Amino acid sequence: xxxxxxxxxxxxxxxxxxxxxxxxxxxxxxxxxxxxxxxxxxxxxxxxxxxxxxxxxxxxxxxxxxxxxxxxxxxxxxxxxxxxxxxxxxxxxxxxxxxxxxxxxxxxxxxxxxxxxxxxxxxxxxxxxxxxxxxxxxxxxxxxxxxxxxxxxxxxxxxxxxxxxxxxxxxxxxxxxxxxxxxxxxxxxxxxxxxxxx
Amino acid sequence: xxxxxxxxxxxxxxxxxxxxxxxxxxxxxxxxxxxxxxxxxxxxxxxxxxxxxxxxxxxxxxxxxxxxxxxxxxxxxxxxxxxxxxxxxxxxxxxxxxxxxxxxxxxxxxxxxxxxxxxxxxxxxxxxxxxxxxxxxxxxxxxxxxxxxxxxxxxxxxxxxxxxxxxxxxxxxxxxxxxxxxxxxxxxxxxxxxxxxxxxxxxxxxxxxxxxxxxxxxxxxxxxxxxxxxxxxxxxxxxxxxxxxxxxxxxxxxxxxxxxxxxxxx
Numbered sequence: 001x002x003x004x005x006x007x008x009x010x011x012x013x014x015x016x017x018x019x020x021x022x023x024x025x026x027x028x029x030x031x032x033x034x035x036x037x038x039x040x041x042x043x044x045x046x047x048x049x050x051x052x053x054x055x056x057x058x059x060x061x062x063x064x065x066x067x068x069x070x071x072x073x074x075x076x077x078x079x080x081x082x083x084x085x086x087x088x089x090x091x092x093x094x095x096x097x098x099x100x101x102x103x104x105x106x107x108x109x110x111x112x113x114x115x116x117x118x119x120x121x122x123x124x125x126x127x128x129x130x131x132x133x134x135x136x137x138x139x140x141x142x143x144x145x146x147x148x149x150x151x152x153x154x155x156x157x158x159x160x161x162x163x164x165x166x167x168x169x170x171x172x173x174x175x176x177x178x179x180x181x182x183x184x185x186x187x188x189x190x191x192x193x194x195x196x197x198x
Numbered sequence: 199x200x201x202x203x204x205x206x207x208x209x210x211x212x213x214x215x216x217x218x219x220x221x222x223x224x225x226x227x228x229x230x231x232x233x234x235x236x237x238x239x240x241x242x243x244x245x246x247x248x249x250x251x252x253x254x255x256x257x258x259x260x261x262x263x264x265x266x267x268x269x270x271x272x273x274x275x276x277x278x279x280x281x282x283x284x285x286x287x288x289x290x291x292x293x294x295x296x297x298x299x300x301x302x303x304x305x306x307x308x309x310x311x312x313x314x315x316x317x318x319x320x321x322x323x324x325x326x327x328x329x330x331x332x333x334x335x336x337x338x339x340x341x342x343x344x345x346x347x348x349x350x351x352x353x354x355x356x357x358x359x360x361x362x363x364x365x366x367x368x369x370x371x372x373x374x375x376x377x378x379x380x381x382x383x384x385x386x387x388x389x390x391x392x393x394x395x396x397x398x399x400x401x402x403x404x405x406x407x408x409x410x411x412x413x414x415x416x417x418x419x420x421x422x423x424x425x426x427x428x429x430x431x432x433x434x435x436x437x438x439x440x441x442x443x444x445x446x447x448x449x450x451x452x453x454x455x456x457x458x459x460x461x462x463x464x
Contacts (some may be wrong), residue, residue, distance in 0.1 A: 070205055077212060084216035088223055095227035161319060196326070 005136045007196040012140030016189040018116050019148040021185060025116035029148065030174060032107070033156055035080070039149040045107040047142025050120050051091065053082050054138035057121040058131055078121050079113075086112045116145060152181055234286055235259045241282040243274035247350055247371035249297075262287065273297050274351075274369035295408035296388040297370030299354065299363045303339040303382050304396045307359040310334050310410035325377040334409040337398040337423045338380055348377035365462065386461070391445030393438060394462045400433040412458050 018024045025046075032042040057078050065071055090108050093101035101108075111117060120141045124134040155177050164173050208406035238259035245255070250271035261267040262283065269287060270280040276296055314323050316332040322340040328345030328448040330336040346354055353367035354374050359376070361383070363365070375383040375402045382398045395414055399406045403415035428442035429449060436458070438449070 022308045027227065032422055062207060068204055069201065070208060073205055073209060077209060080209070080213060080216065083437060091220075091227045094229050103427075161324075163319065 005133065007136050007192055008133055009140040009143075010196075011192045013144040013147060014185070014193050017144040017148055017185055018055075018119060018141050019145055020084065022119065023182075024119040025114060025145060026028070026178075028114065029152065030171070030178065033149050033153045034152045036157075039153040040146070041149050042107045042110075043142070043146035043149045046111055046114065046116065046145050047085060047139065049082075049089070049108075049111050049114075050117055050138040050145075051135060052141045053078075053085055053117050053121055054124055054134050056085055057081055058124060058134045061125055071163065074122060074125065075118070078118055079115055082117055082121070083112050116141070125154070148181075155181055160185040203293065204416060205413045209371060212398050225310070225452065238262055238283050239285050241275075241286070242272055243278055243279060243369075245369070245371070247274060247275045247349060247369070247412055249273040249369070249371040262440040270435055273371060276369075297385050298365060298368045298388045298461065299370060299383050300365060300373055300386045300394050300396075301339060301345075301354075301361045301383050302394070302396050302398050303337075303360050303411045304457050304459075305333070305335055305338040305413035306412070309412040322377075322379050331380070334407070335383070335399055335413060336409075337380060338378060338410065338413075344377045344379065345374035347385060348373045349381060350445060363461070382391050387440065388462055389440070389460075390462050391447065391460060392440055392443045393445075393447055393450050393458045395438055395457060396459050396461075397435065397457045400435050406434070412455055415455060417454060420458060421454050423448045 016022060019026065028042055028046070033039045059075065060081060061071075061074060065073055065077065065173075068161050078133055086108060090101070093108070124137055127137075154198045156174065159177050160174055168176070201452060217343050222372050222391055235256075236259075239256050242259060250267075250273075252256045252261055252267075255272075256269065261268060267320070268285040268443040269289060270277075272279045272283075273296075275282075291353055292424055311334050312332050313329075313334055314332050315446050316328065318324050318328065322331075322342040322344040322362065325331050325340055325342055331340050333340065341356060341359045341361070343356050343361070346356060350371065350373060351367050351369055353364045353369070355364065356362070361378075363374075365388075368386075370385050372385050375381070380398065397412070397414040399410065399413040401409070403417065406413040414435050416431050416436065418431050418436075420436050421429045421431055425446070425448070426444055428439045430439070430446075438458070447460065450460065
């Protein structure tokens with residue numbers, strides 16, 4: 001059990017990294033990775049919401065949608081639940097943990113419509129994970145997002161100081177850099193299953 | 199039950215439950231917001247420049263109301279904004295001096311020259327990293343425009359090789375001062391008569407002279423002519439105490455290299 005959980009966790013970080021292997025959440029990946037501290041803030045908020053969203057959507061799918069044969073409604077229901085959850089979370093943090101609310105700041109409402117969150121919740125169902133596995137998978141996906149963001153903010157800092165041909169300046173060179181970062185992560189393919197023997 | 203009806207009912211019920219939870223949460227976890235905060239945010243300049251020392255205009259408004267921060271710290275807004283905030287808060291505005299950036303360097307292209315041709319990344323920050331800059335004078339304006347790029351108000355530009363502040367547009371936010379790797383830009387209260395030494399060269403007079411014909415050589419003539427003890431020479435560089443200065447401008451006439459100027463009149 002523990003081996004399987006660890007395998008899921010590290011697979012999500014290295015092999016199936018949501019940003020660099022599955023290409024979800026590219027918008028914050030390009031938008032918020034300019035500075036290291038905002039990249040970390042955004043990633044932590046994403047991780048937090050991912051785990052909470054999985055904890056809320058998994059029981060609803062398994063308890064309400066699946067028994068009634070309404071699995072096809074998962075997209076719309078999950079979006080609804082994630083939006084409610086994020087709003088609730090924002091209220092809660094504002095009232096009880098103002099320090100965290102201030103730290104997450106503007107990123108929290110931004111995540112409401114983030115496709116990685118929806119992606120994690122839906123793929124957990126598709127992969128047939130049980131509740132604990134889903135939570136671990138969501139946490140791993142969040143940490144993977146953090147790793148990708150932190151690495152890429154470093155890459156971007158270098159790119160910004162380099163002399164780039166005029167036509168590549170700005171977003172084009174950022175996309176090229178993102179593609180190369182993603183290529184390097186392909187080297188992790190199969191490494192986790194080899195280590196854990198799953 | 200009809201599957202279409204079931205789908206509609208389930209989604210509606212989930213939505214309704216969510217709505218009830220959110221309404222309950224917004225009542226239960228209501229955080230009172232002082233309406234003065236919003237009013238003050240509205241009258242602030244809205245530049246989010248950080249000259250007040252807070253993270254932004256909204257943050258400053260909050261600190262005025264909650265922590266009793268002074269009302270006259272908004273330099274872009276000036277006296278008008280300070281008065282408006284004072285009215286909202288019901289306190290005296292206090293004096294709000296107009297602050298402007300001053301570039302302490304007079305080494306234009308004809309006064310000084312370069313030691314080498316720099317072909318790296320065209321920023322002050324990077325040229326500074328190469329033997330302390332490409333100019334003859336290691337203290338002066340590097341002339342690659344880091345300040346121009348930092349200025350949110352388009353108020354500082356390179357003219358004749360050195361940065362020049364547009365006194366109309368400058369609001370004294372200090373973004374340029376923070377960006378300058380040689381720290382030659384300072385934020386000084388704007389005064390029509392009080393002069394400033396526009397040089398940062400701390401080398402001995404002879405060395406300064408070789409590097410730049412417009413540099414302060416530390417000859418002490420200004421200290422002798424000043425009646426108010428406002429000028430001191432430290433590390434071969436004259437400095438005028440703006441508190442003690444009365445604005446007689448005797449030093450301006452006395453300076454042999456003409457490095458003392460009144461920024462407001464330029």
